[in-house]
Amino acid sequence: MTGGTGAADRPSRRALDRDILALAVPALGALVAEPLFLLTDTALVGHLGAVPLAGLGIAGAVLQSVVGLLIFLAYATTPAVARRLGAGDRPGAIRAGIDGMWLALILGVVLALSGIPAARPVTSAFGGSPAVTEAATTYLTISLAGLPAMLLVIAASGLLRGLQDTRTPLVVAGLGFLVNAALNAVLIYGAGLGIAGSALGTVLAQWGMAAVYIAIALRSARASGVGIGPGLSGVTGAAASGGWLLLRTASLRAALLVTVFAGAALGVRELAALQIALTLFSTLAFVLDALAIAGQAMIGHGLGAADVPRVTAITRRLVAWGVWGGGALGLLLAAVSGVLPGVFTSDAEVAGLLSATVLVMAVGIPLAGYVFVLDGVLIGAGDGRYLAWTGLVNLAVYLPLLALVSALGLRGEQALVALWLAFGLGYIGARAATLGLRVQSGAWLVAGPDPVPGR
DSSP: OOOOOOOOTTHHHHHHHHHHHHHHHHHHHHHHHHHHHHHHHHHHHHHHHHHHHHHHHEEEEHHHHHHHHHTTHHHHHHHHHHHHHHOOOHHHHHHHHHHHHHHHHHHHHHHHHHHHHHHHHHHTTTTOOHHHHHHHHHHHHGGGGGGGHHHHHHHHHEEEEETOOOHHHHHHHHHHHHHHHHHIIIIIIIIIIIIHHHHHHHHHHHHHHHHHHHHHHHHOOOOOHHHOOHHHHHHHHHHHHHHHHHHHHHHHHHHHHHHHHHHHHHHHHHHHHHHHHHHHHHHHHHHHHHHHHHHHHHHHHHHTTTOOOHHHHHHHHHHHHHHHHHHHHHHHHTTTTTTHHHHHHOOOHHHHHHHHHHHHHHHHHHHHHHHHHHHHHHHHHHHHHHHHHHHHHHHHHHHHHHHHHHHOOOHHHHHHHHHHHHIIIIIEEEEEEEEHHHHHHTTTTOSSSOOOOOO
């Protein structure tokens, strides 16, 4: 379909834009609330001293890695629910969401039980001092009790997004953040539990959020006449589709990991500047990921309703929002590139390395916007297998680029700029190519209440 510019086309565009923003804006709020949990823990534990803070850093890295890999619980649930809702089968949509929550609970319990005895060996592997390892082990062991709740929250968010509701996850995340902050302050300082109090407060907040979502799911199930027990076929189906998304996410994590390894080989200051750059990029990604979440919900719903023209129109508008939104973020980033490094570091050399890298990053943000929204479109279509395999292809394209950067023997600003060119334009560009080709092919436009099995 080709876009029109006539008056008859404008109301349709405005309606689509309203639908996109109605989902994306609350989704952005919920996305921002999630890292605030760790930020709050960091701020409160930071006043206990360097050892507890270092321990939190190690334990937090482990937990973030696990939860980051398991984000597929939301990404697999959202399109499954949305398709059935679009097909007019609300009970089936609720059933798919409950099956996703059961999968999350099962995975959470298994990982928690296996993780507790592994906590000390894992934290010890980071090579910290005995005191730091002890603090990390304490935090991680207690936090594992909240892992099932954490995964339940992720899956339940997918259920509500599939039901075209991103406002409730925003409210739950906001309240959870406030409760977490209050509990941590009381338990760390009032009860004198130190870093253990921080972990315990977060666990209690997570289970509180999970309880709210469970109540919402139970109410929805009763209203639709749906059973709340686990359905074997539904749970295994959710696991199968989620497995492809797990592989996709693992390839993304691997790309970030090898980027950090390449930065470490350049030197301490280069690595410090790279860490700040990656943090900036991740922050900007929250805005663009909100569009991707809207895409997951809307594309799944449109395909479930067999309304392919609407799905095509949504995709076009999402791409426009992603590219133009990325362009606006890029211009903003470029405008503050001279002063932004000083916000993150007082080291003049690190700040000098960062300025040029931020400018290169700004150029690539529109491309990232294109990538993130198409990723959301294909996730919404249930095209997990394609995303998984091309994730490996993209990684295979990226690794030689990193090897070339290392072989050039560059140092300082030139090395960091070259590294970001490899990541921000090379790797992201490879993702843009594979995603763009798939969307243009139309092979992902499979209408109906269920995607093709194994996709």
